[in-house]
Amino acid sequence: MRLRVQIVALFALGVITKISAQDNEIPFYEKQARKDAQHEQLSVFFSMEDEKDFWKDQTSYENDLETQDNASYHIYMKAKQSAYSEHAQSCGNHCEHSDYYYQRTSLYFTYKAKQDISKEAFVEAQQIASPRIL
Numbered sequence: 001m002r003l004r005v006q007i008v009a010l011f012a013l014g015v016i017t018k019i020s021a022q023d024n025e026i027p028f029y030e031k032q033a034r035k036d037a038q039h040e041q042l043s044v045f046f047s048m049e050d051e052k053d054f055w056k057d058q059t060s061y062e063n064d065l066e067t068q069d070n071a072s073y074h075i076y077m078k079a080k081q082s083a084y085s086e087h088a089q090s091c092g093n094h095c096e097h098s099d100y101y102y103q104r105t106s107l108y109f110t111y112k113a114k115q116d117i118s119k120e121a122f123v124e125a126q127q128i129a130s131p132r133i134l
Contacts, residue, residue: 029072033079041087048100055104077111084108
């Protein structure tokens, strides 16, 4: 009986620890997105090549995050979208950003979390919506 109570207690502790760790990850990616956005907004480049390299690295980071942890990626992108919206409101005409900056950051303004639809669900929906010829 005591062993069973200990096992249940250890299991419950493990679940609580896992949930707590997941909760701690969410604010991290929100903070990281805001930090990255601020860095991107304040960056000054000496050449177009430097700026392209910078954005290439940033894109790689975001793609890797999406591949490795989709939920954190969506949190990151929503926080970045929010940070860029706030910056755009305060920036006005006095900010000097490059055309490449605007091209790249337009992705944050238009970001919407994609709904992952399995191939099977798509085929099933397609079959239901397809006309039947008798």
